[in-house]
Each structure stands twice: as structure tokens, then as C-alpha cells.
Amino acid sequence: MAEGAPRLRGWSLPWIYPTGLFIRDYLLKHKTAYPQEIWKALKAARKSVSEELGESTSRYENFWRNYIYVLKKLGLIEPVRRVANPKQPMWFPRTYYRIVPGRENDPRWVHPQIALDPRRGKSEYRRRYAKAKKVKIPLPPPLTPEEIDRIWAAAEAFLRERRYILTREQFEAVKPEWPSEAGLYPTFEERVGYVIRYASAIYYVSRMARRLISVEEAPEPIASEALRLGKTLEREWLRRR
Structure with missing residues (x-):
């Protein structure tokens, strides 16, 4: 990006072609596809613009939550089959999606998030969100090594009671x-x-994958299940205090 040039974001970017329409057209062309395949195609299609502007396509987990999940919730796409990954047969199978018949020209493809939650399209809602982002909250001082050790010791003891065995080295390798x-x-x-x-979420997805991975690397719905489990254990811990 040229020095001094304004930093473009959102709909100011040259890829005004909405992501929802990209997904629709990709599925129209290929009939069925799995989410990561579509995401990789999207990244490839926007690569030149991304490099020029210093912007990047959203991460896969954001793409899944903001588009695949939303489009499925709206009834625009539906799963049709699950196929084992030929490169990782022990890994989670790929879920292939197709356009729900008759939904090819549905106007909700353009702004699926607004279609799911109309508040997101209202100027008042956007202004309130932008105003909230500008509020600066002072950051607390960094934790001391002693505090970090104490926090981990308490968390590890709680998790071991419930047979969630994850070492500090493993946790810090992922997070x-x-x-x-x-x-x-x-x-x-x-x-x-x-x-x-x-830690419990990482333990869950790693056990399912049979190797140490982050929650972000796990496919849906495994990642969501892991986070729900983690929040449940967190609430249980807080209720005990």
C-alpha cells in the first residue's frame, strides 16, 4: 500500500463482491464443497488485493462462524455428506454443503449477518458499537511470575480433580x-x-484429534462443544469460590 494512503476497510476495500455471494457462486459452480475448501478459494481470489493493501482475509474460524454457520441458520445451505480426509483419515471428516434448492437467488446472500440479526444493519446500532469501541479501558499491570504460577497451580488442581490432564508446557505451547x-x-x-x-477446551479437542491442537484448529461442531465444556467448568469453579 502506498505510503500515506488512507487505510481502507470493510466495504471500502476493492473486493466489494460480498463474501456471501462468493460462497453462493462457488457452490453453484462446484455443486458441493466443504467450508475450508471455500475459504481457501476465497483467500486465493483476494490474494492480490490483500497483498497490495496489507489486509488479509479473515481466519478460517471467523469465516465459519460469520458465514457457514449463518448461512446454515438462514436455511440457504445444508450439509449433504461427510467424507473422511484422505490426508488425515484419523482426523474429523469433512462436511460438504450445497445450496438449499430454490434458494439460489435469495436476497439474503448479500448480507447474511444482517438477515439473521437485523439490528446489525441499523445506523443507530452501528454508531453505538463504534462508540463503545472507542472507550479506552486502562490495562492492569502485567502478572508477576509468582502470580502466574499461583494461577496455574489452582487451575491445574481443579482440572485434575475432573481428570483433565494437561501440563503447563502443553497449554503454553498452544496458548x-x-x-x-x-x-x-x-x-x-x-x-x-x-x-x-x-485448558479444558484444548484438552477436549486434542483428545479428539489424538494430538495437541488449539481450539481454533478443530472443526465445528467440535470447537463449539469444547468451548461450551470450558465455560461450564469455569462457572463451576467460580461457584465454588
């Missing part, structure tokens, strides 16, 4: 930024709850 994120919570109990939530 190295956890001390800074946990430090954003105001109390010790909430910081421990944060670790419990993510």
Missing part, C-alpha cells in the same frame, strides 16, 4: 499468550477460571 490475557481479569478467581476454560 503462549495466556498470562497477558488472564491478567485482564480483575480477580484471582476469574483469572483461574479463564485458564480452566481454555
Whole structure:
């Protein structure tokens, strides 16, 4: 991007071709496809513009939640089959989707998020959201090594009681930024709850995958199930305090 040029975002970007329509047209052309296949095609289609502007296509998990999940919720796409990954036969099978017959020209393809939640299209809602983003909250001081050790010890003891065995080394290999994120919570109990939530989720998806992975690497619905489990254990911990 040229020095001094305004940084374009959202609909100001040259890829005004909406993602929802890209998904629709890709499925019209290929009949069926699995989400990661569509996401990779989207990245490839926007690669030149991304490099020029220094922007990037959203991560796969965001793409899945913002489009595949929403389009399925709207009844525009539907799963048709599950196929084992030929490169990773022990991994989760791929779910192939197609356009629901008769929905090819549905106007909701253009703005699926607004179709699902009309508030997102209202100027008042957008202004309130933008105003909230501008509010600056002072960051707490970083955790000390002693505090980090204490938080992990409490979380590990709680998880071991429930037979969720994940070492600190494994947790930090997947989520190295956890001390800074946990430090954003105001109390010790909430910081421990944060670790419990993510450590249990990582344990869950790693056990399913038979290798150490992050929640973001796990496909849906496994990732959502892992996060629900983590939140349940976090609430249980907080109720005990």
C-alpha cells in the first residue's frame, strides 16, 4: 500500500463482491464443497488485493462462524455428506454443503449477518458499537511470575480433580499468550477460571484429534462443544469460590 494512503476497510476495500455471494457462486459452480475448501478459494481470489493493501482475509474460524454457520441458520445451505480426509483419515471428516434448492437467488446472500440479526444493519446500532469501541479501558499491570504460577497451580488442581490432564508446557505451547490475557481479569478467581476454560477446551479437542491442537484448529461442531465444556467448568469453579 502506498505510503500515506488512507487505510481502507470493510466495504471500502476493492473486493466489494460480498463474501456471501462468493460462497453462493462457488457452490453453484462446484455443486458441493466443504467450508475450508471455500475459504481457501476465497483467500486465493483476494490474494492480490490483500497483498497490495496489507489486509488479509479473515481466519478460517471467523469465516465459519460469520458465514457457514449463518448461512446454515438462514436455511440457504445444508450439509449433504461427510467424507473422511484422505490426508488425515484419523482426523474429523469433512462436511460438504450445497445450496438449499430454490434458494439460489435469495436476497439474503448479500448480507447474511444482517438477515439473521437485523439490528446489525441499523445506523443507530452501528454508531453505538463504534462508540463503545472507542472507550479506552486502562490495562492492569502485567502478572508477576509468582502470580502466574499461583494461577496455574489452582487451575491445574481443579482440572485434575475432573481428570483433565494437561501440563503447563502443553497449554503454553498452544496458548503462549495466556498470562497477558488472564491478567485482564480483575480477580484471582476469574483469572483461574479463564485458564480452566481454555485448558479444558484444548484438552477436549486434542483428545479428539489424538494430538495437541488449539481450539481454533478443530472443526465445528467440535470447537463449539469444547468451548461450551470450558465455560461450564469455569462457572463451576467460580461457584465454588
